[in-house]
Amino acid sequence: MANLKDIRDRISSVKNTRKITEAMRLVAAAKVRRAQEQVLRSRPFADRLARILENLQTRMQFESVDAPLLESRDVSTITLLAVTGDRGLCGGYNANIIKRTELRYAELTGQGYAVDLVLIGRKAITYFQNRADRYTIRATFTGLEQVPNAAEAGKIADEIGYVPNRAGVRLRTGRTNVISLVMSTEHDLMSHTARLIASVAGGLRHTPFHLIVTPFFPDQDPMDPVRYIVETGSADAVILNQIQPNDPRVAYLMERNFPFATHGRTIGSDKHPYYVFDNKAFGVIAVQQLAARGRKNIFVIAPPGSQTYAQHIIAGVRESGQANGVEVKIADGITSDTPSAEAVEHVRKALKDQPKIDAIVTASTSSAMAAVAAIEQHGAQVGQEVDVFSKEAMPFLKLFRADTLTIAEQVNSAGDFLARAAIQAIRRPEDPPMQELEVPSQDAG
Numbered sequence: 069m070a071n072l073k074d075i076r077d078r079i080s081s082v083k084n085t086r087k088i089t090e091a092m093r094l095v096a097a098a099k100v101r102r103a104q105e106q107v108l109r110s111r112p113f114a115d116r117l118a119r120i121l122e123n124l125q126t127r128m129q130f131e132s133v134d135a136p137l138l139e140s141r142d143v144s145t146i147t148l149l150a151v152t153g154d155r156g157l158c159g160g161y162n163a164n165i166i167k168r169t170e171l172r173y174a175e176l177t178g179q180g181y182a183v184d185l186v187l188i189g190r191k192a193i194t195y196f197q198n199r200a201d202r203y204t205i206r207a208t209f210t211g212l213e214q215v216p217n218a219a220e221a222g223k224i225a226d227e228i229g230y231v232p233n234r235a236g237v238r239l240r241t242g243r244t245n246v247i248s249l250v251m252s253t254e255h256d257l258m259s260h261t262a263r264l265i266a267s268v269a270g271g272l273r274h275t276p277f278h279l280i281v282t283p284f285f286p287d288q289d290p291m292d293p294v295r296y297i298v299e300t301g302s303a304d305a306v307i308l309n310q311i312q313p314n315d316p317r318v319a320y321l322m323e324r325n326f327p328f329a330t331h332g333r334t335i336g337s338d339k340h341p342y343y344v345f346d347n348k349a350f351g352v353i354a355v356q357q358l359a360a361r362g363r364k365n366i367f368v369i370a371p372p373g374s375q376t377y378a379q380h381i382i383a384g385v386r387e388s389g390q391a392n393g394v395e396v397k398i399a400d401g402i403t404s405d406t407p408s409a410e411a412v413e414h415v416r417k418a419l420k421d422q423p424k425i426d427a428i429v430t431a432s433t434s435s436a437m438a439a440v441a442a443i444e445q446h447g448a449q450v451g452q453e454v455d456v457f458s459k460e461a462m463p464f465l466k467l468f469r470a471d472t473l474t475i476a477e478q479v480n481s482a483g484d485f486l487a488r489a490a491i492q493a494i495r496r497p498e499d500p501p502m503q504e505l506e507v508p509s510q511d512a513g
Contacts, residue, residue, distance in 0.1 A: 100161075145182045147206060148172060149224075150196075152189035154210055162191040169196075173203065186227055188212065219274065247272065247490050248282045248303035250293050250317075252310055263461045264331065267483020268307060275491060277304070291316060298326050305490040307331065311342075313376050327493035329486045329502075332376050341489035341501040343482045345459075347377040347431075350475055350508050351384020354429045354457045357473065359392035363427040363455055366396050367418060369411070369435045372403045381431055397422070404431040408438045415442035419454070427455040433464055440469050459508070475508045482506070 150169040152162045169185070169192070176183045184206040187193045193208045207227045212220050249268055251261060269279045280303065282293045294317045297303050304327060308317055311332030321328045322340065329341040337344075358366055368385050371378035382398060389396035402414045415438060419425055428443075430436040436458035443454045450456055451471025458465060458472065461479040465472045489502035 150192045152192040154190040246303040249307045250282045263479040267480040271484035271487025329489040343485045343504045345506045347380035348384035351381045352388040355388035358427045365424040366427045367425045369399045369430045404435040411438035412442045419446045430458040433460045
């Protein structure tokens with residue numbers, strides 16, 4: 069038989085347990101109250117949306133309009149999502165969720181639907197797994213955080229096949245969850261564009277944002293797609309490349325406080341997010357390494373002069389040329405974006421008219437290939453009589469001609485960085501803009 073001291077200790081223990089339980093009850097009640105308040109605050113939005121749809125329905129002839137949200141569809145399978153806790157001490161919450169799920173399951177199966185369950189929380193999982201002969205369980209999730217993070221929510225959404233309606237997202241948040249990559253159709257596909265698109269898309273992969281590519285054509289004002297995006301609100305941010313020193317697109321976006329990031333720098337780049345390859349360093353390294361190979365007369369095929377990185381490359385090769393006692397000539401009449409046939413003919417003529425040329429520096433894969441073709445048509449050999457030195461975004465030139473000299477531009481890193489920079493510009497515009505300068509390797513491949 070327990071003595072008086074044991075009884076007193078037991079009473080004290082029970083009282084302490086009661087205090088802990090009461091505290092947990094109060095915490096749970098507070099959380100439930102906050103959740104109820106959030107639901108109630110969303111009710112005006114739901115009511116307003118319902119009135120808008122009702123108004124549309126009374127005004128439009130839906131027999132002649134394609135309205136997917138209002139059309140009737142045949143449903144054969146229904147998934148029920150049940151959310152309970154991993155533990156007890158939730159009052160009647162877990163029991164009520166389970167009871168409601170059972171009732172709804174029976175109701176739907178009675179109507180002839182195929183029903184399955186997606187269960188969140190150990191309480192629901194344990195209950196329905198013990199009755200697996202009566203219920204079809206599609207997926208289970210346990211051990212989630214108090215507030216599930218984006219990755220956890222994404223897994224659940226993928227399992228139930230949830231796809232957010234973009235129009236609804238925009239109505240609720242004022243955002244499209246779209247980032248637009250504005251690009252010229254003339255850009256070098258082989259060395260740059262495809263990689264940049266893929267890397268930006270990869271950077272957005274595990275975020276709520278989606279990528280669209282907005283092209284502009286040679287006969288089109290580059291401002292047109294930017295104005296369209298801003299004026300229509302068809303994207304939350306834009307990513308630009310082929311940047312000019314005083315780029316009017318950048319000035320326009322900054323004036324309107326519209327989120328953006330650039331692949332390249334402007335004169336005022338300290339005020340906005342960017343990722344840039346150090347093209348001046350590339351020019352310096354190219355001439356240094358060619359001089360080390362004994363080359364004395366270098367022909368440079370630079371990007372279009374209106375673009376910032378062209379000016380940086382030219383500055384780099386000229387500075388390095390003076391330092392290393394090398395003659396540097398910038399191609400006049402062609403750029404690294406010139407169509408291949410025209411570039412081949414121009415370089416072949418330059419080699420004929422200037423026989424001292426013993427190296428060619430280019431800024432793109434396509435212009436490097438054109439230089440190789442021109443050298444061989446001239447009757448010379450790449451790597452012997454004439455060297456070709458180029459930057460490239462993908463390791464192609466070495467496969468094309470093993471004796472070419474290349475420096476890698478990490479476009480994959482650029483795209484990932486620009487995606488994150490654009491998202492920060494959307495979500496935290498007050499933060500300092502994200503900026504990155506990619507310094508090329510000193511060793512040519």
